[in-house]
Amino acid sequence: MTGNPKDAMSTAELIRQMAEEVSRLVRDELRLAKLELAEKGRHAGIGAGLFGGAGVMALFGGGSLVAAAILLLARVMPAWGAAAVVGVVLLIVAAVLGLLGKRQVVEVAPPAPERVVESIRRDLDVVKERAHR
Structure with a gap:
């Protein structure tokens, strides 16, 4: 005997312990995946909120610039023509x-829990290695 407690265990006990x-x-892997996805979701939500706020401010600023462009063009053509020209340019953009x-x-990759996938791959490699011994 080598003194290892697993040496004294029966095959059934070893299988039960392995299970x-x-x-x-x-x-544990499922818990880690849940935490990783929650973290990614939280960051995505904050980012989306910030982008939304930036979009609203850009909309107001852009509206002001559109009005200024229409008023400038209205000096050399009828106001309806200036508004039509600016509208067509905006639609093209x-x-x-x-x-x-x-x-x-x-081109976006799927939002998979990459760390968990890698951890599971390592675990499977360890199990396969031990099974071949």
């Missing part, structure tokens, strides 16, 4: 931005 440890490992935004959204 308990695997169960605990799975629960909106179309370009929309296409660029769509391209960015398509």
Whole structure:
């Protein structure tokens, strides 16, 4: 005997202990995934709120600049023509931005819990290594 308590355990006891440890490992990994996703969600929510506030302020600033551009063009053409020209330019800019935004959204990777996936891979590697001994 080597003095290791596991040497004295029966195969059934070892299997039972392994099942308990695997169960605990799975629960711990699920808890870690939940925490990681909650952290990512919290950061995304704060970022979205800040972007929303910035968007509202940009909308007000942009509206003021649009009004200024219309008033400037109204000096050389009828006011309705100035408003139409500025409106067409804004629609063209909106179309370009929309296409660029769509391209960015398509390139986004799925929000997977990367640390948990890597941890599970390491755990599986350890289990496979021990199974081959």
